[in-house]
Amino acid sequence: MIEEGDDLINEQDEPQETITRVTGMYKDWFLDYASYVILERAVPAIEDGFKPVQRRIMHSMKDLDDGRYNKVANIVGHTMQYHPHGDASIADAMVQIGQKDLLIDTQGNWGNILTGDGAAASRYIEARLSKFALDVVYNPKITEWQASYDGRRKEPINLPVMFPLLLAQGAEGIAVGLSTKILPHNFIELIEASIKHLQGKRFTIVPDFPTAGIADVSGYNDGMRGGKVRVRAKISQLDKNTLVITELPFGTNTSSLIDSILKANEKGKIKIKKIEDNTAAQVEILIHLPPGLSPDKTIDALYAFTSCESSISPLGCVIEDNKPLFIGVSEMLRRSTDNTVQLLKQDLEIKLGEFEEQWHFASLERIFIENRVYRDIEEEETWEGVIQAIDKGLQPHIKHLKRAVTEEDIVRLTEIRIKRISKFDIDKAQQKIDALEEQIAQIKHHLEHLIDYAIAYFTRLKKEYGEGRERKTEIRAFDDVDATKVVIRNTKLYVNREEGFVGTSLKRDEYVCDCSDIDDVIVFTKNGSMMITKVDSKTFVGKDIIHVDVFKKRDKRTIYNLIYRDGKSGPSYIKRFNVTSITRDREYDLTNGNKGSALLYFSANPNGEAEVVTILLRQAGSIKKLKWDIDFADILIKGRQSKGNLVTKYAIKKVELKEKGVSTLKPRKIWFDDAVQRLNVDGRGELLGEFRGEDKLLIINQKGIVKTVTPDVTLHFDNDMIVLEKWNPKKPISAIYYNGERELYYVKRFLIENEGKEESFVPEHENSRLEIVSTDWLPMAEVEFAKERGKDRKDNLEINLEEFISIKGISAIGNQLTKDKVKQINLLDPLPFEEPEEVHADDLEVFDEDIVEGEEGDDSQTSLF
Helix, strand or coil, rough: CCCCCCCEEEEEEECCCCCCCCHHHHHHHHHHHHHHHHHEEEECCCCCCCCHHHHHHHHHHHHHHHCCCCEHHHHHHHHHCCCCHHHHHHHHHHHHHCCCCCCCEEECCCCCCCCCECCCCCCCEEEEEEEHHHHHHHCCHEEEEEEECCCCCCCEEEECCCCCCHHHHCEEEEEECCEECCCECCHHHHHHHHHHHHCCCCCCCCCCCCCCEEEECCCCCCHHHCCCCEEEEEEEEECCEEEEECCCCCCCCCCHHHHHHHHHHHCCCCCCCEEEEECCCCCCEEEEEECCCHHHHHHHHHHHHHCCCCEEECCCCCECEEECCCEHHHHHHHHHHHHHHHHHHHHHHHHHHHHHHHHHHEEEEEHHHHHCCCHHHCCCCHHHHHHHHHHHHHHCCCCCCCCCCEEEHHHHHHCCCHHHCCCCCHHHHHHHHHHHHHHHHHHHHHCCCCCHHHHHHHHHHHHHHHHCCCCCCCEECCCCCCCCCCCCEEEEEEEEECCCCCCCCCCCCCEEEECCCCCCEEEECCEEEEEEEEECCEECCCEEEEEEEEEECCCCCEEEEEECCCCCCEEEEEECCCCCEEECCCCEECCCCCCEEEEEEEECCCCEEEEEEEEECCCCCCCCCCCEEEEEHHHCCEEEEEECCEECCCCCCEEEEEEHHHHHHHHEEEEEEECCCCEEECCCEEEEECCCCCCCCEEEECCCCEEEEECCCCCCCCCCEEEEECCCCCCCCEEEEEEECCEEEEEEEEEECCCCCCCCCCCCCCCCCEEECCCCCCEEEEECCCCCCCCCCCCCCCEEEHHHHEEEEECCCCEEEECCEEEEEECCCCCCCCCCCCCCCCCCCCCCCCCCCCCCCCCCCCCCC
């Protein structure tokens, strides 16, 4: 609102910025409103951990407490005497407290934090204070009071909570200009931390969530601004085609979690068959997978693309002295513990005063009756005379009292009934005084050893209320899930090489591979340029494409080998490089940059293979050598911008592939995923070992067929496979088989001599069968004999197969095991053997680099030779 005297903008003049200062109600009311929301609604007080509405609910429940359940509607109505807002806000706040299962003993349908179901109407559910709340929250004698909002009643300024309640329950609120998010912590761990603080020891506290789950608290930052907690659902594999979620990440429920999974499935990020929600008292969400889909990979995809993993940003903000204060959870615990100590001290001091007062009057009463001081008032006619007579009669006997006798004390003595005087028992009176003296001495001892008393107090709380409150959330460090590795390839990538387009909508052109909408595509063209771009429906990347593929982020194993001509008639160079750092949608020149340059040879090698090529020159002049071989293994791996090594200054006619190469990189770890019967390099399933370029896999099936193969993630395996491991050419294979033709058992040991060839080591007969096979150095077997009619059963026989037979050829029959009738043959644990170590030249690491947006990364590479 522009007031008189303010400058106005003339429509004919150029626009200018005008600042109008607010006055009157605008100046004051907003600040008042902001302060009110911060102090009276959204942010809890550090003293007791309650927001105002929560404190008023707890106070009202104490007002109504008679040990029985009260209707929540009744409690809400009673709270409205203290709280200036409506019943809905009170009922919602009360349900939230009740669902935390700490302060309120609930009855009826209070909702379910696991499923997200709401509570029944407040007229249908009941509540009363829990024993824990009655023990630690209330003490009217040490409570400070203030007038309620309408001045008719008194309410507590803060409740004397003697426990770190704020950290146990957590708190969340959004005010004006600030917010708070204090995560819940474990009941037992908070008590133990409080004890450590009192003992002067260091402590660490981390969140514990009622929905359980798994949490990575490495970035918790003590619950202060800038911290982060990553939470995950607990997912396990029920069988090959079923996953089960049994615990939820904090901040979600089964409904929201299932919705996020269904949305990810609709978008093609994951692939599922159906979901079943069997949640009741415990979470159970069954995720059924289509056949052939890896459960391990799907678990990672659930973490990457659904609410099964989320990040929580804590923010420790509390109210202290009517001002917001930002502190960490450790400091909150220290202040809460120190406050508890002071409250315990106040309570002891009040009790001490009460016991000393009881002792004082008990002593006066004994003096008054035992010395018959009451007879001194028989002849007094005035009240003043009575008071003076009693005071005079007491004087000779009150020297041991701890304070002076007041007129109020004397008045109380006059109120003692004759019946009590007549039945007065001196011994019982003295016993009462002695008991009071013991209690006074005990309280004084506690005050002198206040820290020990506080530790004993916390220890009692843990013993009485700690059962069943063990940690629910598992603390574990998470590895980041690479979304590009676990996303479902739900679309197809095509290329038009001649015109230079790549994309998912070019269905009439050449199919490249399956991809997803979050993938990057790497493209090489004939003129020596390279580009990486996001998958899209249609993207122009440059004409005469010679190679296109999905780009793998942080891929340090794919090596590109190329030979290029520098300019139209310049010399030719050879180079090897990998691509680890680029700027998207930027064209990179892989040649020396001269016009007319072109690639003469190119290969992309997913495991760093180095092939041998033949160089053929054009006949020109007096060139003597027109043909020779080059091994890419002799070329150092450098940056993509390097010039490369000179091949020849003469014109090359063509480059031919002579021999495929093996990997020149460090060994690669390979796993086998039994659920989908596939190899992978992503850490899913059983680790088979570290493989170099020349290493092979050994495969044996139940039919007795053995072969060695080069490991490849595209390999398929039969269901009757019984051995899959890294092949050691020096380690023999031991087998016991039944010879169907001779109807006897035989033992054989052999080495594989024909790499890559599929061979059978069991005779071809319909009754022949393989009993056991072992790839151990010193295998042991046990033979159980069948009982033959008229004969005693023979004892089991243990056989050292290495001693039983020497190594022979794979086609040898082997040695006869026994002529007796065999019931069963078992493979035992092998004898200890120290396997000889393989010695390899040390390879240097290739550094990980990321794709960056907006700037070019470092091209430096480390030689692998």
